[in-house]
Amino acid sequence: MNGPDFAYLEQRLGVSRRTFLKFCTGVAATLGLPASAAYAMAEAVAAKRQKPVVIWLHGQECTGPSESLLRSEHPTLDRLILEMISLEYHQTLDAGAGHDVEHHKDMVMEENKGKYLLVVEGSVPLAQDGIFCKIGNKTMLEHTEAAAEHAAAIIAFGSCASWGGVQSAAPNPTQAVGAQAVLPGKTVVNIPGCPPNPYNFLATVMHFLTFGGLPALDSQNRPKFAYGRLIHENCERRPHFDAGRFAEEFGDEGHRLGWCLYKLGCKGPETYANCPAVEFNDIGGGTWPIGVGHPCFGCVEQGVGFTKPLFTLAEVKTHTPPNAFPPIDRREQAPTAGIATAAIAGAAVGAAVGATAMAAKQVKDHDSASGSDQ
Amino acid sequence: MNRRDFLKAAAGGAAVACTGGAQARGNLEPAPQAVGMLFDSTLCVGCKACVSKCKEVNGMPPVTLEGKEAWDWASDLSPKTLNVIKLYQHGEGNLKDQVENGFAFEKRSCMHCVDPGCVSVCPVTALRRHPVTGIVTFHVDACIGCRTCTTGCPYNVPHFDYDDPFGEIYKCQMCNQDGVRRIDNGQITGCAEACPTGATLFGSREALMKEAKRRMALKPGETYNYPMGDVSKPGSYHEKATPAYQDHIWGEKEAGGTNVLHISAVPFDKLGMPPLPERSYASISEGVQHTLYSFMALPAVALAGLTYVVRKNLDAPAEDADAIDDKGQEEDKS
Numbered sequence: 212m213n214g215p216d217f218a219y220l221e222q223r224l225g226v227s228r229r230t231f232l233k234f235c236t237g238v239a240a241t242l243g244l245p246a247s248a249a250y251a252m253a254e255a256v257a258a259k260r261q262k263p264v265v266i267w268l269h270g271q272e273c274t275g276p277s278e279s280l281l282r283s284e285h286p287t288l289d290r291l292i293l294e295m296i297s298l299e300y301h302q303t304l305d306a307g308a309g310h311d312v313e314h315h316k317d318m319v320m321e322e323n324k325g326k327y328l329l330v331v332e333g334s335v336p337l338a339q340d341g342i343f344c345k346i347g348n349k350t351m352l353e354h355t356e357a358a359a360e361h362a363a364a365i366i367a368f369g370s371c372a373s374w375g376g377v378q379s380a381a382p383n384p385t386q387a388v389g390a391q392a393v394l395p396g397k398t399v400v401n402i403p404g405c406p407p408n409p410y411n412f413l414a415t416v417m418h419f420l421t422f423g424g425l426p427a428l429d430s431q432n433r434p435k436f437a438y439g440r441l442i443h444e445n446c447e448r449r450p451h452f453d454a455g456r457f458a459e460e461f462g463d464e465g466h467r468l469g470w471c472l473y474k475l476g477c478k479g480p481e482t483y484a485n486c487p488a489v490e491f492n493d494i495g496g497g498t499w500p501i502g503v504g505h506p507c508f509g510c511v512e513q514g515v516g517f518t519k520p521l522f523t524l525a526e527v528k529t530h531t532p533p534n535a536f537p538p539i540d541r542r543e544q545a546p547t548a549g550i551a552t553a554a555i556a557g558a559a560v561g562a563a564v565g566a567t568a569m570a571a572k573q574v575k576d577h578d579s580a581s582g583s584d585q
Numbered sequence: 586m587n588r589r590d591f592l593k594a595a596a597g598g599a600a601v602a603c604t605g606g607a608q609a610r611g612n613l614e615p616a617p618q619a620v621g622m623l624f625d626s627t628l629c630v631g632c633k634a635c636v637s638k639c640k641e642v643n644g645m646p647p648v649t650l651e652g653k654e655a656w657d658w659a660s661d662l663s664p665k666t667l668n669v670i671k672l673y674q675h676g677e678g679n680l681k682d683q684v685e686n687g688f689a690f691e692k693r694s695c696m697h698c699v700d701p702g703c704v705s706v707c708p709v710t711a712l713r714r715h716p717v718t719g720i721v722t723f724h725v726d727a728c729i730g731c732r733t734c735t736t737g738c739p740y741n742v743p744h745f746d747y748d749d750p751f752g753e754i755y756k757c758q759m760c761n762q763d764g765v766r767r768i769d770n771g772q773i774t775g776c777a778e779a780c781p782t783g784a785t786l787f788g789s790r791e792a793l794m795k796e797a798k799r800r801m802a803l804k805p806g807e808t809y810n811y812p813m814g815d816v817s818k819p820g821s822y823h824e825k826a827t828p829a830y831q832d833h834i835w836g837e838k839e840a841g842g843t844n845v846l847h848i849s850a851v852p853f854d855k856l857g858m859p860p861l862p863e864r865s866y867a868s869i870s871e872g873v874q875h876t877l878y879s880f881m882a883l884p885a886v887a888l889a890g891l892t893y894v895v896r897k898n899l900d901a902p903a904e905d906a907d908a909i910d911d912k913g914q915e916e917d918k919s
Contacts (some may be wrong), residue, residue, distance in 0.1 A: 316841050453632065455633050455781075473630075526681075527630035529681075535656075536662035537659070539671050539856060542661050
């Protein structure tokens with residue numbers, strides 16, 4: 212085996228071999244995989260002349276997930292993602308429009324039965340037979356069901372597609388739900404977030420391309436590598452929480468000193484996401500909501516984001532190191548005498564011994580004196 | 586004096602003591618304007634803001650581990666720690682307020698008993714219950730260092746500083762000791778002020794008891810506006826679904842009641858609370874002591890007994906000698 216054909220790749224993607232490998236290493240790191248996996252990914256992308264077909268649906272949403280993906284700044288990512296995969300249908304990125312595009316989509320889906328990747332962005336309205344979101348005279352529900360039927364894998368990208376997002380907030384007039392809710396029996400990988408972190412999506416796609424399967428998922432079908440831990444667990448402000456140092460209001464001393472935002476309603480203690488580790492927009496330097504001084508509002512978490520009031524205190528889901536608590540039955544260790552105490556005690560004992568010796572001597576003297584009298 | 590005579594004398598003395606005794610007292614009533622705190626374990630998030638605020642207000646150093654000051658490693662109440670958050674944990678320990686595989690936080694600090702054991706046992710009134718606020722305070726100028734209070738407390742609260750050659754007793758005085766006087770100045774306790782969730786709530790014992798009973802009456806899952814800071818004039822509220830509380834307000838009745846009340850979703854024996862009767866230990870021991878000493882009965886009986894023994898012994902030698910002689914003669918005969 213000669214390894215990946217990077218010459219072809221350089222030509223195809225318009226990036227250098229070095230830049231491309233750097234990107235793959237970054238994605239592997241997001242997944243928590245070793246450097247060797249980066250090479251496997253590079254190989255997977257470079258080797259396959261036949262690029263995986265992607266059908267991308269938009270429901271009720273703001274195109275935030277696509278926007279965040281377009282703004283990922285690792286080497287010319289937009290080009291990479293568009294070249295790496297064969298994006299056959301994407302309503303906001305397609306050059307074409309109208310019936311031609313819809314026809315193209317149907318054709319591609321038919322040709323690639325069981326092989327294409329379906330990405331759903333946005334929620335599916337169910338009220339009044341789903342008339343609140345129609346594309347090409349078909350409801351979002353019909354589009355989703357049709358596209359999901361022969362998809363190799365389905366990814367719900369963004370909170371709207373994952374669990375309904377902002378549209379599902381009370382009173383939810385359109386009865387908006389996530390993709391999983393309308394696709395019973397199908398495995399939908401949820402990558403929630405508002406917007407979701409593009410690297411969690413890229414890492415999932417790369418995992419699919421490289422290993423031919425989906426990454427490990429949690430109970431809500433979210434990739435564990437990204438949603439396995441609370442924001443609270445890896446938060447850079449966590450030591451301030453553990454020491455009870457809180458910003459009381461925006462702009463106060465604690466806020467300016469970077470103290471914990473829990474009292475301002477931060478939902479980090481009940482939100483599972485890797486934001487503190489990955490951050491946003493590749494700027495670095497703590498560029499993510501909590502990093503720039505705003506409490507997390509729990510956008511990825513159903514029942515928290517768009518549901519709980521912004522400044523309501525969060526439920527703290529767990530207690531984890533580095534904080535340590537003494538167990539209930541722990542008692543303070545037996546005290547040991549300090550140096551000063553020992554010195555004073557020693558002096559007291561010394562004085563007592565000395566006094567006793569003197570007294571004994573006097574008694575002896577007295578005895579011998581009285582003895583000589585007799 | 587033989588064994589039989591001694592027991593007879595002792596029984597007589599006890600009878601005198603019992604008949605002539607003052608009536609044993611009942612539990613003390615709460616002070617007229619008793620102040621206290623309500624600790625709701627279900628609201629505690631384990632941030633230890635109360636612990637660090639307590640150290641700040643009382644000017645106490647952190648407990649260090651191998652000399653490193655990065656963290657406060659207080660593991661229990663001590664002369665350096667008047668307030669500590671402890672953890673109940675079972676199994677995987679990831680379900681808040683559950684007994685099985687769960688965890689819960691518990692605050693340890695002085696409970697400010699309505700009928701305090703430490704005050705009762707102190708021979709020199711170095712520990713006092715404030716007649717109006719009911720705060721249990723320590724007065725170093727009266728203390729003789731006997732440390733009886735450390736054994737007289739059912740919660741193991743007062744601690745003596747053995748490291749200090751002129752050691753004192755250390756315990757929570759509700760931030761109202763000389764030099765702090767937060768309550769007298771209209772402020773609330775440091776821990777209640779610092780608590781971000783209202784898990785530690787300050788107020789009068791009466792108002793806190795009402796608040797605790799209101800929470801007991803809530804249905805689990807019902808949304809409730811938890812006040813923060815001072816229960817009579819909360820700084821803000823914390824809206825939250827109600828947990829499944831144990832129907833038990835710790836401090837309502839335990840050993841005569843306490844001014845610091847605890848409520849929880851986990852049974853209190855799991856949180857390390859000792860099993861306590863409703864009758865305060867102070868009332869029992871004071872009852873016994875005051876009965877024995879009423880009209881100086883015990884000293885009088887003891888003196889009478891001793892006098893009898895001495896007199897008997899003064900007369901005894903001749904009789905005893907005779908007895909031995911008799912016995913010896915009998916043995917000779919056989």
